[in-house]
Amino acid sequence: MYDIVVIGGGVSGFVAAVNAKRFYPSKKVVVIEKNPKKLIPCGIPYIFDTYGIDDDLMHLEKKLKKFNVELITKEVRSFDVNSKVIMLSEASGESCASGSRAEKETGENNTDANDTNILKYEKLIIATGSKPFVPPIEGIENAYFIKKDYDYLKDLVSKAKNASDITIIGGGFIGLEIADELSKTKNVTLIEAMDSLLPNSFDTDFSESVKELLSKKVRILLNSKVSKITKEEVLVNSRTIKSDLTIVATGYKPNTEMFKDVLPLNPKGFIQADDYFRVSKDVFAIGDCVEHKEFFTSNPTPLMLASTAAFDARVAAANLYNLRIIRHNKDALNIYSTVIDSKTFAAVGITEKMAKEQGFDIIVAKTVTHSTHPPKFSHSTDVTLKLIFSKKDLYLLGAQLSGGLNSAEIINILSLAIQKSATATDLYTMQIGTHPILTPPPTFYPISATAAEALKES
Structure with missing residues (x-):
C-alpha cells in the first residue's frame, strides 16, 4: 500500500513526488516509470552537438532516492479509480488503462496484497506527459521525431552524425533549436507551413529577427507544405529537396489514450481537471497530459512546457490532502525563451x-x-x-x-x-x-x- 502514487517520471512527475514528500513527509510516495532513463526535455535539442545524450539524463532514481521517494520500473496496465487499485506489468509495449478491464482482472476477491504487480493508493497523480504529433504526410514512417525516449534519440543522434543533408519540418522552438544545433556541422533545411517562424509566440518584427539570424546558416522555407518523405528526399511545394535525414518537429499531443474510458478528456485528448488539478477527490493530473486554459481568455490551450508542468506539480502536490497553498493566479500563462546563434x-x-x-x-x-x-x-x-x-x-x-x-x-x-x-x-x-x-x-x-x-x- 502506497499513500501517494505518481504515474510518470518526467518533469511534472518528479516535481510532484518530491513536493508531495516535502509537504506530507509521513506519507509513502512512489513514482511508476517504465523507462527510468529520463532526459531533461529542454536540453534535448542540444544532444546533437553541444553535449552528449548521457549529459542530458535526469538521473531519476538517484534524485528520487535523495528525497526518500521510491521508484518502480514497470508500466501501468490498468487501474480502477473506484477501488484505488493499479495493475502493473513489466516495462515493455504500450501501456493501457481501463476501469472496466481493471475490475475484470482484479476483482475484489482476486486482489492479492502481496502481488508486486498490484498497487493500492490513497492519492494518485497522473503525469504521463506527451508524445509527438504525427502529421498526415505520405512516407512519414521514413522520418524521425523528437521523442522523449533515450534509446530512440540515441539512434537519431547516430543517424544525424552520418547524414550530410538534414531537413527539419516545423518552425517552432524545438525545430529552430535543433536546426541551429545541427547547422554547426550539417546542411540544414527548415520547413514551416506558416508565413513566419515562432508564429504563436512572436510578432513579425521579432520573428524576422529570428529568421535573419538563423538564415545565415540554415535554408528556411516558409509558407511551405511537405507532401511526401522518402529516405533520400522531401517533396515540398512540388519541388524535391535532398534529405539524408528528416526530422519532424510539428508539436506534441497528450499521452492519454490509456485513460479514454476512465477519465474525462476534452476533444484534444487532454485530461480535464479543476484549478488545483483535481480530476476527482483522490486523482490529480498534471503537466502535458492535463488541460490548460489561456491566461486572458480561459479558452483551452495546448500549452506544453516544462516550466508549466513544474508549476502544475507544485500546486497539486501541496494540495493533495487539503488546500494548503491557495492558487491566486489565473489560468496558464504562455512563456517561452530560446537561443539562436x-x-x-x-x-x-x-x-x-x-x-x-x-x-x-x-x-x-x-x-x-x-x-x-x-x-x-x-x-x-x-x-x-x-x-x-x-x-x-x-x-x-x-x-x-x-x-x-x-x-x-x-x-x-x-x-x-x-x-x-x-x-x-x-x-x-x-x-x-x-x-x-x-x-x-x-x-x-x-x-x-x-x-x-x-x-x-x-
Whole structure:
C-alpha cells in the first residue's frame, strides 16, 4: 500500500513526488516509470552537438532516492479509480488503462496484497506527459521525431552524425533549436507551413529577427507544405529537396489514450481537471497530459512546457490532502525563451496580433538599450523589449524580448508582472538592483524605460 502514487517520471512527475514528500513527509510516495532513463526535455535539442545524450539524463532514481521517494520500473496496465487499485506489468509495449478491464482482472476477491504487480493508493497523480504529433504526410514512417525516449534519440543522434543533408519540418522552438544545433556541422533545411517562424509566440518584427539570424546558416522555407518523405528526399511545394535525414518537429499531443474510458478528456485528448488539478477527490493530473486554459481568455490551450508542468506539480502536490497553498493566479500563462546563434529571444503573454484578434484596445511600446553599463564589456549586447498594454487601464498583456544570454531572466520578471496584474505605472516605478557587469543601466532599464514610452502614449 502506497499513500501517494505518481504515474510518470518526467518533469511534472518528479516535481510532484518530491513536493508531495516535502509537504506530507509521513506519507509513502512512489513514482511508476517504465523507462527510468529520463532526459531533461529542454536540453534535448542540444544532444546533437553541444553535449552528449548521457549529459542530458535526469538521473531519476538517484534524485528520487535523495528525497526518500521510491521508484518502480514497470508500466501501468490498468487501474480502477473506484477501488484505488493499479495493475502493473513489466516495462515493455504500450501501456493501457481501463476501469472496466481493471475490475475484470482484479476483482475484489482476486486482489492479492502481496502481488508486486498490484498497487493500492490513497492519492494518485497522473503525469504521463506527451508524445509527438504525427502529421498526415505520405512516407512519414521514413522520418524521425523528437521523442522523449533515450534509446530512440540515441539512434537519431547516430543517424544525424552520418547524414550530410538534414531537413527539419516545423518552425517552432524545438525545430529552430535543433536546426541551429545541427547547422554547426550539417546542411540544414527548415520547413514551416506558416508565413513566419515562432508564429504563436512572436510578432513579425521579432520573428524576422529570428529568421535573419538563423538564415545565415540554415535554408528556411516558409509558407511551405511537405507532401511526401522518402529516405533520400522531401517533396515540398512540388519541388524535391535532398534529405539524408528528416526530422519532424510539428508539436506534441497528450499521452492519454490509456485513460479514454476512465477519465474525462476534452476533444484534444487532454485530461480535464479543476484549478488545483483535481480530476476527482483522490486523482490529480498534471503537466502535458492535463488541460490548460489561456491566461486572458480561459479558452483551452495546448500549452506544453516544462516550466508549466513544474508549476502544475507544485500546486497539486501541496494540495493533495487539503488546500494548503491557495492558487491566486489565473489560468496558464504562455512563456517561452530560446537561443539562436547565441542571442536570446523570449516572450510571455499574448502577442500584439493576438491582442487585436481578441478585441483588446492596446498600447505597444518598444525600446532598445544595452545589457551592461557601460556597454564596453565583451559580453554586452543590445536588449530590445516590446511591451503590450491594455489601453484603458494599462495592464500588461504581453512582452517580447531579444538580447544577450544575460537578458533572459527579464522575461520572468514580466511573467510575474502579468500574474500580479501590473500596470505600466507599476513597471515605470519598479525598484531595481543593478551592477555594471550583470544588468542594463539603471538610467535606462528596459522595463521601466519601455513602460515610460507606453505612459507617454496613454
